[in-house]
Amino acid sequence: MLSAEERREIEAEFEHYPDKRALTIDAMKIVQKHRGWVSDEALKDISELLGVSVSELDSVATFYNLIFRKPVGRHVIMVCDSISCWTMGYDRVRDHLMNRLGVKMGETTPDGRFTLLPIVCLGTCDHAPAMLVDEDLHRDLDPEKIDSILEQYK
């Protein structure tokens, strides 16, 4: 079941589009904001609300990078692996994160604290290497800086 709040937030978007089927991505992102990911059950509820079939919703969900169809950790780290960050030391940043967290790219720490994912250029190439943790952009990364950033997310 969609919560009253999720439903309200999705319905508030209805008036921005001439057709509520346009809201597939917004609706899934709203649910994800509340629950961290989009479950099969949530897809079914969104499907009923928007009048879009579950399989169509799923094909949309899997097309986009920022919609998670599997549970993720409390905090999601997305490390830029594009060209300027790669030039400026992405490999070092990635290896340090994997060592510190004891996970590979795409995995979640056993305590459920962090999920580690790659992401494409974050549009801050003049401060490479960069990563996002949840909604916060962290730039000019080096191993020491990464350690103190991780401390901020419990």
Place this chain on the structure above:
Amino acid sequence: MEKVLTKDVQADHSALDIKRYELAGGYQGVRKALKMAPNDVVEVVKQSGLRGRGGAGFPTGLKWSFVPRGANAPHPKYLCCNADEMEPGTFKDRLLMEETPHQLIEGMICAAYAIEADVAYIFLRGEYFLSAERLRKALAEAYEHNYLGKNILGSGYNLEMHLHLSGGRYMCGEETGLLNALEGKRANPRTKPPFPQISGLFGKPTIVQNVETLCNVHHIIKNGPDWFKGLSKSEDGGTKLYGASGKVKRPGVWELPMGTTIREILEEHAGGMKEGLKFRGLLPGGASTDFLVEEHLDLKMDFTEVQKAGSRMGTGTMIVMDDRTCPVGFVKNLEHFFAQESCGWCTPCWSGLSWAENMLQSIEGGQGQESDLDRLAFICRMAAPGNTFCALAPGAVEPLQSALNYFREDFERHIHEKRCPWR
């Protein structure tokens, strides 16, 4: 040098609220436009020579003139701001949205008025959280002050403007992929014709325009086409946000006259290469542009000159490669991106690019063969414009084909020495 787009940028990187924006001359362009006939706004932009800043450089006013206008035009009509900025190495639109959100909104109102649009969307990259926050606030202020909504400033013109956050995929930045994404679908591109100007979002006339392009519009209306042309050092009018990233002393983004030379950007603004490193080449405007090398440094960075040298100005934010970076690894990183982002529609793209990525990987790892270079060149030819549905694949092979040309010896060294000489 006159700053136009970045004149309101604050030292602390905050954004002006609507009161301070108005005090700095903000929304005068809207006031002036609303007193003109929409057609005249189109004409002024046409005369200014403004060309799209999203990478392709299409003349903006000309594109607007294809939109059906007047009493018999279909409605609602749409204006979409392409704020997807996912081209690797590009970091200019984010600055404009975070630090000058009202400027974007003002430019969009003028553009929407010109094409008599009823609804405007800002299609924003989902990862741009600070841009989203600042645009939301600015939009609310613009509604409060009746620059948006019904009967704007008593003119009789109505415009709604909404912010959409992307689900995340490079293809969302492609014009028709963006329209599909806004309709809640996968961001596959659409067949053209019909062109979006005739049948776009929800089947209605639609214009898609880059952030930086739109930020110019009200300045042109306020100051006129001749002023705009005079800002530039080349045929293409205006200023341009140029950037440099990679191992230069001062990576960054600067507003300079259109047509500033690459050398000036690289040496004066970016401070040249970091201590001990040598320049090898650069991609002038994002990942999907051909390499330029030493001999090209005195070129003007504008659409025409860079094209003459066999590349494209693209987004104008250049990615610099130094002599301690392996060109094969560099290109492999790029092709990994493109292969991953291919939407899977056409074979030269989805199959060709991942094949190219695999070959580059084996060359980098010392397992490459001489004939791989021919196969890479073959993939570049297969993915040329006209062979694929959209411009992703042709763009993807631009850095590859030019690397095979300028850095061939480096590829061959990997193959002969059976290892990466940079490791």
